[in-house]
Amino acid sequence: MSLASNKMFYVSWEAFHRATKELARQLLGQNFNAIVAVSRGGLVPAAIIARELNIRVLDSICIASYNHDQQGSLRVLKDAHLADSEQLLIVDDLVDTGETAKALRERFPKARFVTVYAKPQGKPLVDHYVTDIEQDTWIQLPWDMELAYSKPLVEGA
Numbered sequence: 318m319s320l321a322s323n324k325m326f327y328v329s330w331e332a333f334h335r336a337t338k339e340l341a342r343q344l345l346g347q348n349f350n351a352i353v354a355v356s357r358g359g360l361v362p363a364a365i366i367a368r369e370l371n372i373r374v375l376d377s378i379c380i381a382s383y384n385h386d387q388q389g390s391l392r393v394l395k396d397a398h399l400a401d402s403e404q405l406l407i408v409d410d411l412v413d414t415g416e417t418a419k420a421l422r423e424r425f426p427k428a429r430f431v432t433v434y435a436k437p438q439g440k441p442l443v444d445h446y447v448t449d450i451e452q453d454t455w456i457q458l459p460w461d462m463e464l465a466y467s468k469p470l471v472e473g474a
């Protein structure tokens with residue numbers, strides 16, 4: 318989707334931390350021994366989950382497919398070196414069309430794949446997620462935003 322739809326879901330750092338901790342809670346007891354973070358968006362939730370589940374082994378796979386909100390062809394810029402296994406957890410911030418998730422499923426068929434946010438098209442590809450987001454809504458993540466002055470309502474838009 319594109320920002321042209323105007324529907325936004327704004328996520329604060331606190332909300333992102335809370336949702337990611339909830340994701341970690343869902344994973345408790347599953348005995349993961351390593352994490353692959355899907356860079357860049359998956360780096361922050363991967364660090365939070367690693368802390369909550371006391372996982373000390375992390376690697377990254379660097380994938381780019383969007384230039385801001387425009388989806389392009391998917392490029393793997395750097396692969397991960399950890400072996401595929403059922404104890405391996407793949408972490409990304411969100412799943413949208415599912416194209417990134419599909420590539421990860423092919424690369425790591427045995428691993429579990431989790432995201433914090435999921436839109437309907439990508440949802441069937443994740444093992445766990447926390448928050449449903451409509452397909453036509455753009456998720457604004459905290460690292461892409463800054464605090465800004467907001468005009469009082471009486472001054473009009």
Ligand SMILES: O=P(O)(O)OC[C@H]1O[C@H](OP(=O)(O)OP(=O)(O)O)[C@H](O)[C@@H]1O
Nearest residue numbers: 357358381382383412413414415416417
């Ligand atoms: O389900 P999809 O339609 O494939 O979209 C999901 C992917 O898009 C974003 O990454 P992006 O490619 O923008 O790179 P980034 O993580 O570096 O921001 C997001 O972090 C997911 O990895």
Ligand SMILES: Nc1nc2[nH]cnc2c(=O)[nH]1
Nearest residue numbers: 383413454455456457458
């Ligand atoms: N920040 C952000 N990145 C995305 N990549 C694919 N979909 C999205 C989205 O809704 N928000």
Ligand SMILES: [Mg+2]
Nearest residue numbers: 356357358359
């Ligand atoms: Mg990403």
